[in-house]
Amino acid sequence: MQVKFINIGRNNVNFTRECKNELTCDWLLKQVSPYLLSNNIGFEENGHGTITVFAGMQTVGEIEVL
Numbered sequence: 001m002q003v004k005f006i007n008i009g010r011n012n013v014n015f016t017r018e019c020k021n022e023l024t025c026d027w028l029l030k031q032v033s034p035y036l037l038s039n040n041i042g043f044e045e046n047g048h049g050t051i052t053v054f055a056g057m058q059t060v061g062e063i064e065v066l
Contacts, residue, residue: 003064005032038055050064
């Protein structure tokens with residue numbers, strides 16, 4: 001499945017990755033970690049059909065499964 005990362009980190013990086021297996025938090029963390037300086041990274045599914053990326057209490061991007 002294609003996974004689109006939108007406005008990740010302070011530089012608002014956009015990219016798409018292919019996830020060949022099950023979509024897990026560990027896999028998502030590996031994809032966004034190079035663009036974030038925080039160690040406290042979390043993910044939450046929201047009502048818009050996307051996944052919000054958090055670093056601490058700050059929203060630092062969105063993830064959309066295509």
